[in-house]
Amino acid sequence: MKKTFYSNGKLLITGEYLVLDGAKALALPTKFGQNLIVETGKNKEINWISYDKDGSIWFQEVLLFSEISNKTVLESESIKDTLIEILHEAFLLNPDFINSAEGYAITTQLTFPKSWGLGTSSTLINNIAQWLKIDAFELLKNSFGGSGYDIACAQNNSPIIYQLVDEKPVIEPVDFNPDFSEHLYFVYLNKKQSSKSAIASYHKKKSNLSKTITAVNKITNSILNSTNLQSFANALEEHEIILSYILEMQTVKESLFPDFKGVIKSLGAWGGDFVLVITKENPTAYFKKKGYETIIPYEDMILM
Template identity: 70%
Template sequence: MKTTFYSNGKLLITGEYLILDGAKGLALPTKFGQNLIVEKGNNQEIKWTSYDADGNIWFDEIIPISFITSSISVEEESVKNTLIRILRSAYQLNPEIFLNSEGYTVKTHLTFPRKWGLGTSSTLINNIAQWFKIDAFTLLKNSFGGSGYDIACAQNDSPILYHLEQDKPIVEKVKFNPSFSKDLYFVYLNQKQSSKNAIASYKEKKNNLETQKETINQITQLILTSDDIHTFTEVLENHEKILSGILETKTVKESLFPDFDGTIKSLGAWGGDFVLVISKKNPRSYFLNKGYETVIPYEEMIL
């Protein structure tokens, strides 16, 4: 018997690192994601094969179930050991998954390039949580860590407002369909960022952020209710300035695209992955000339 699970990718429009401290963020599930197919296997092992968006195998390993159910140390950083840690955390939340099991054959398929940062890890964690019939937010907390907005995107097919209350995820489905969406683009910066490293850097630099957090919450609400591109642009530029001050880092426009005629906003881990571009004319030629080949219109990216 074959069972298939699927999870959406994610993009965080507002909030960024401040979500870790309770700020509200607007998050958008993407049309890209990852599936996970589970079939019965044998030899008391998991045969795991992962395919990239182009159909090529990027990970292919056999993991004995006894290795997941034991406490054998897996300190060294590798894709295999990361997967073992996630599976071990999942098993601890539902040990019955391996009762009377002869083994499994598992295949995963991404519909976006891994380097894009749309949620290779979060879609995997949510899919594993579905397979194990456990809470994905708990699995994330016990394995990778993070705010959990990406898990919320994995589980929802519409825009969401996301925040933490006493470390518990609060997810609210919202309407977000700007009339000027034809002027919105996502550009990949050719630099895959590590969420773990970015979060660690943020925690080192942050101070008392109550004022900034409240301002970000107001910006998020304005973004939701604004149907005017000028207001939308203005508040997002303000968002960039606030994060720039907190992180003591230049905005992406200042550092990479100072001559661009339009607005550019960082998304997620600053300095890599995608940026949101607001431009009255198609900016593809500008970014191609700068060496950035992935320019995706809003309608092609967002669910």
């Protein structure tokens, strides 16, 4: 019997890093995501194949049920080891999927290039949780860790405000469809940033954040209520300055695009993946001249 599951990708517009400490974050599910297809198998094993957007296989492996139940990993941080760790945590939440099965053939298919960083891991975790009828947030916490905003995006088809309150996710769907969206673009910086390493760096540098979180919450609210491009751009520029100070890093505009006429906002893990570009003129020629080929208009990226 064949079962198919799907989860949305994600982009974090405000609250990056600070969302871990209770800040309100504006998060946007994307039109891109990942499928998980589960079929019956045999031999007490999972035949696993993962396809990139272009149809190429980026991971293929046989996972023994015993490796999953016993968490047999080599601590090599290989893709196989990471997958076994996720499935082992899923097994602890629902042992029947191993104990009562003969085997599985599982296929995953991304609808975005794997290098884009739109949530290869979070969409997988949410798909596994859907399949096994377990809590995706708990599975994330027990495996990868993180704030969980990406799981919330995987499960929602419209923009959300995401916040951890007493370490529990609070998700509020919001009406965020700015009238000036034709002036918003997403540009891929040609490198995938590791969320784990970025979060570790943040934890080393953070200090007393209560005032900062209050300031970012105000920015998030002001962005939601922005009625014109200028107020929206000003709020995001203020957000960049705050994070630059906390992370002791230059903003992406300062480091890569100091001559750009407009605002550039880092998203998620600073230094990689996508940036949000706010500009009155189409920026495609500017970024292509600098070697950045992936420029996606807001309406082509975001679920609304």
